[in-house]
Ligand code: PHE
C-alpha cells in the first residue's frame with residue numbers, strides 16, 4: 001500500500017525495497033502465519049472468487065510457515081510475470097506506482113503479533129501476501145494491477161490521487177464480485193480479515209452497489225472499521241475493460257474535489273444490490 005509523507009528508512013534501497021530476511025522469522029511468527037492461513041482457508045470456499053482459490057493453488061501457498069519471496073516470485077513470474085518484493089511498511093505513492101507498473105508487488109516483511117490478531121494498522125505479510133498475491137496469478141487481474149500503477153503515475157500529474165485511491169480501495173482492497181454462483185469477495189482487505197469475510201457478504205448493514213467508476217471515485221471510505229458500502233463488479237474482465245479503456249484525465253477534471261459522497265450514502269442512479277441497514281455502524285457510533 002502507498003501513503004504520503006514518509007521517510008525512507010536507512011536500511012531500504014532507493015526503491016524502498018529491503019531483503020525479506022526470511023531466516024530471521026521465529027517459530028512463533030511462522031506459527032502465526034499458519035494460524036491465520038488455516039482460519040481463512042477454511043472459511044473462504046463458497047465466499048471468495050474462484051480466481052483467488054486458483055491463485056492459492058498455482059502459487060502453492062499453504063500452511064507451511066511464512067512464504068519465501070524468492071520461491072513465490074518464481075511461481076508468480078511463471079504464471080503472469082509478477083514478482084513480490086519486501087518493503088519496511090507503507091511506501092510513498094510514486095514508489096508504489098512505479099513498482100506496480102513494473103509488475104512488482106510490494107509486501108511488508110513483518111507479521112502481526114498475537115495482540116494484533118484481528119486488527120492492525122499497517123499491512124503485514126499476511127495481508128499483503130495472502131490477501132493480494134493470489135489474484136496476481138490471474139492474467140486479467142495481473143494486467144489490472146499493472147494498469148493501475150501506470151494510472152497512478154498519470155494521476156500524480158493530474159493531482160487526482162484521492163480519486164484514483166478510491167478505485168483501489170473499493171476494488172483491490174474491498175471489492176465484491178457477482179459470480180454465476182452468487183456474490184463473492186475478492187478484495188484483499190476482506191479476504192485477509194476473518195470478521196470482514198463474513199460481514200461483507202452476509203451482514204445486512206452495508207450497502208452493496210453495482211460498480212460505477214464515476215460514482216466510486218467520489219466515494220469516501222473508512223479506514224478504521226468495516227466498510228459501509230461495497231462495490232460489486234461483474235467480472236475481472238469487465239473491471240479491466242472499463243478502467244483500461246477509459247481515459248481518466250477528463251473524469252478527474254469533471255469531478256470536483258469538494259464534491260464527495262459519504263461512505264454510507266445511496267444515490268438515485270445506484271444499482272442497489274443491498275440497501276444496507278447500517279445497523280453495525282450506527283451501533284458503533286452510539287457506543288462511542
Ligand atoms: N485508464 C486509466 C487512466 O487513464 C489508467 C488505469 C487503468 C487506472 C486501469 C486504473 C486501472 O489513467
Ligand code: FE
Pocket residue numbers: 001123127128131132173188189
Ligand atoms: Fe492491501
